[in-house]
Amino acid sequence: MPALVVVITFYSRSGATETLASSCAVGAVQGRALIRLRRLADANPDQAMADHPEHRETLRQMFREYVAPAEADMLGADAIVIVPPPGADPTAAGWQEYLALLARLGSEGKLAGKAGAVVNTGDPQTLAAFSRAITAIGLAMVPAGPLAMDGATAQSAIDHGRRVAGVARALKQAAET
Amino acid sequence: MITIRKSEDRGHADRGWLQSHHTFTFGSYHDPAFMGFRALRVLNEDTIAAGKGFGPHAHRDMEIVTYVLEGALAHRDSMNERHTLGPNEVQTMSAGDGVVHSEFNASETEPVHLTQIWIEPAVEDLPPSYQQVSFAPEEKRGRLRLLAAPHGASAPGATLIHQDARVFVTELAAGQEVEYQLDPGRHAWAQVVRGAIALNGQRLSQGDGAAVSEERSLVISGDSTSGDEVLLFDLP
Numbered sequence: 001m002p003a004l005v006v007v008i009t010f011y012s013r014s015g016a017t018e019t020l021a022s023s024c025a026v027g028a029v030q031g032r033a034l035i036r037l038r039r040l041a042d043a044n045p046d047q048a049m050a051d052h053p054e055h056r057e058t059l060r061q062m063f064r065e066y067v068a069p070a071e072a073d074m075l076g077a078d079a080i081v082i083v084p085p086p087g088a089d090p091t092a093a094g095w096q097e098y099l100a101l102l103a104r105l106g107s108e109g110k111l112a113g114k115a116g117a118v119v120n121t122g123d124p125q126t127l128a129a130f131s132r133a134i135t136a137i138g139l140a141m142v143p144a145g146p147l148a149m150d151g152a153t154a155q156s157a158i159d160h161g162r163r164v165a166g167v168a169r170a171l172k173q174a175a176e177t
Numbered sequence: 178m179i180t181i182r183k184s185e186d187r188g189h190a191d192r193g194w195l196q197s198h199h200t201f202t203f204g205s206y207h208d209p210a211f212m213g214f215r216a217l218r219v220l221n222e223d224t225i226a227a228g229k230g231f232g233p234h235a236h237r238d239m240e241i242v243t244y245v246l247e248g249a250l251a252h253r254d255s256m257n258e259r260h261t262l263g264p265n266e267v268q269t270m271s272a273g274d275g276v277v278h279s280e281f282n283a284s285e286t287e288p289v290h291l292t293q294i295w296i297e298p299a300v301e302d303l304p305p306s307y308q309q310v311s312f313a314p315e316e317k318r319g320r321l322r323l324l325a326a327p328h329g330a331s332a333p334g335a336t337l338i339h340q341d342a343r344v345f346v347t348e349l350a351a352g353q354e355v356e357y358q359l360d361p362g363r364h365a366w367a368q369v370v371r372g373a374i375a376l377n378g379q380r381l382s383q384g385d386g387a388a389v390s391e392e393r394s395l396v397i398s399g400d401s402t403s404g405d406e407v408l409l410f411d412l413p
Contacts, residue, residue: 022233022255022277029235029275037233037277061253065232065279 004033004169005076006161009069009098010083011040013048015058017121021083023154024119027161028079033168036073039066040094069098074105079115079168080139081161082130086123086152090133099133106137113175115168117142119160122152142167178391179377182211184384187222194229198222200368200386214388215364215412216340219295222370222384224288225250230281236272238303240296240338242325243268243280244346244408246370248289254278258307266311267324267344269336271298273305292370292408296325298339308336319353321345321409343411349374349399357395357409364412365389367397372405374398381407 006028010021018039025035042048045063049056074080080102084090090099105111116139118130135141142164147156188199188206199206200220201213213219218239230251243250245262252268253259255277262268270276282289312334316322325344326332338344347355348371359365367376368386375398376387389395399405 019255019257025233025235025277026255026275029237029277032237035235035277064228064281065230067232 004078004165004172005036006033006079006081006164006168007036007038007069007073007077008081008083008161009038009040011085011088011094012062013052013055013059013085015055015062017083017085018062019154020119020121020152020157023157024081024083024161024164027158027163028165030158031162031165031169033078033165036077037066038069038073040098041068043093071101071105074102075110077114078172079117079142079164080111081117081119081164082134083119083121084126084130086121086126088126088130090129099137102137106139111137111139113171115140115142115164115171117160117164119157120144120148120152140167140171178389179379180388181379181381182386182388184382187384194226196224198384214366216297216342217294217366217410217412218297219293220366220368220386221293222291223293224290225282226288227282228285231279233277233279235275235277236270237275238298238301239272240298240325240340241270241272242294242296242336242338242344243270243291244294244324244370245289245291246406248287248291249283250289250291251281251283252278254307256305256307260309262309265314265317266309267336268307268309269325269338271303271306271337271339273303274301276305292368294344294408296338296340296342299341300339303339306337310334310336314348317346317348317406319347319349319355321347321355321357341413345409345411346406347397347409348404348406349397350404351399351402354396354398357397357411359389359393359395359411361393365392365395366410366412367395368408368410370406370408372399372401372403374405374407375400
């Protein structure tokens with residue numbers, strides 16, 4: 001069977017959400033998937049650093065290290081994971097465009113058979129809002145496991161990533177038989 | 178038996194910001210005749226332009242040893258390790274059951290030139306780990322300085338790898354010699370990372386490698402005037 005690919009898209013300024021996204025990626029790797037980590041781009045990186053001088057170095061590092069999610073990433077994915085920071089709004093600029101891309105691909109039938117997940121980053125309302133968006137797109141939702149009941153921890157994100165890889169593999173195998 | 182792998186026969190990738198030479202199959206370079214040697218799976222010589230590098234990516238079940246020749250490499254990973262690696266240091270990352278890391282040139286003005294080594298672990302699904310060890314340049318001059326070795330090896334100052342393999346470095350002046358004894362059934366790989374050497378009388382230039390089997394004694398001698406440096410792998 002071809003390699004399983006999990007695409008993880010996050011947004012982070014302080015690095016806290018990045019850590020959870022990275023942990024989710026580790027879980028997916030533990031589940032023997034290939035991973036693509038993508039950071040949602042800031043519309044104006046210089047302004048983002050000016051607005052958040054306390055995170056300037058972290059932002060600079062992330063601008064350097066990550067690329068934004070692209071349509072090709074989604075088409076090549078077996079699972080699409082979103083890691084929104086606490087308080088993020090699916091209708092806000094950036095997320096709205098990203099979710100619109102997913103919605104279009106979904107309406108074209110290009111996300112059929114793919115798994116989806118939203119990693120808990122500590123805010124139940126954010127989790128619920130993004131989970132609704134993912135479900136509406138038609139991805140097969142992979143909920144977090146019992147570890148997430150303890151909150152947004154690296155271990156719960158690892159566990160979630162591993163579960164995502166497991167479900168995505170099962171979906172892929174089912175589609176091929 | 179010594180089989181030489183010439184520098185110019187290696188695979189080469191030019192991504193603009195990255196010049197990479199692959200002794201063995203890696204990335205888009207594939208040669209079924211050079212898939213690795215024993216447990217040594219990857220041996221890359223990379224030059225990364227200032228400010229550039231590899232964004233976050235994952236590894237699993239591989240012992241990744243990095244040795245910087247010039248410049249500095251910034252590393253950060255999913256174990257919350259953040260370090261800068263320079264010459265006369267060795268970094269070993271055991272990917273174990275999964276790790277995500279990035280590697281960037283730490284300088285905004287100078288390139289970084291390094292060798293990256295992947296060794297297959299003897300056991301899979303281990304917890305990932307990170308080690309970095311510095312040493313004085315004198316420790317490698319005219320003698321073999323152990324960089325990586327398995328548990329149980331008498332190896333103070335070396336990093337731990339989960340394979341019955343040992344990685345050494347030595348820097349030799351012209352005419353200076355070091356000798357290494359291979360146990361029966363063991364194999365070796367020698368990789369010239371700077372200058373030129375003679376390995377049991379056979380000349381190797383920078384970038385050349387040599388597979389060694391069915392030999393008991395290895396004599397490495399410096400063969401240039403510029404400070405020759407060679408990595409030596411003792412492999413099962």
